[in-house]
Amino acid sequence: MEIKQLYREIVNEHNLNPVHKGKMENPSLVLRGVNPSCGDDITLQLKINDEGIIEDAMFNGSGCAISQASVDMMADSIIGKKKDEAIKLSDTFMGMIHGEIEDEEKLEELEDAAALKDVSHMPARVKCAVLGWHTMQEILEHPEKSISNED
Ligand code: ZN
Helix, strand or coil: CCHHHHHHHHHHHHHHCCCCECCCCCCCEEEEEEECCCCEEEEEEEEECCCCEEEEEEEEEECCHHHHHHHHHHHHHHCCCEHHHHHHHHHHHHHHHCCCCCCHHHHHCCHHHHHHHHHHHCHHHHHHHHHHHHHHHHHHHCHHHCCCCCC
16 A cells, blocks of 8 residues: 555544544643634643643544544544653654654654654645644643633
């Protein structure tokens, strides 16, 4: 299978069958992320334990396939990580999307999210791809911005 087709299938699978979509009971941190240029609108919910490890990550909301797949992949890759490790992964993802990081070994740390590499050649979709990651980084760096998890 051609690598681009494989990437497309990974993105489709996360979009059609997201693993981490839904409402979390008693999240530690909640933040809404909006990309007005496309209409992507997510609410990210994180559960963080006393050791600062992200025990669970979920999202709600709607948007285009790239935004939805990206936030689901992001959740996959940060669960079990410490906050600072998750922020580093976000930096790696941003670097990939902006075409600044191409080192395969580094990109493997992103797991499925590396399938969005081609977005670096689609400027109109960059904001869709980074929405979930940007929201995650923002709430970890500024937990005081956390909102209530009401719909
Ligand atoms: Zn979008």
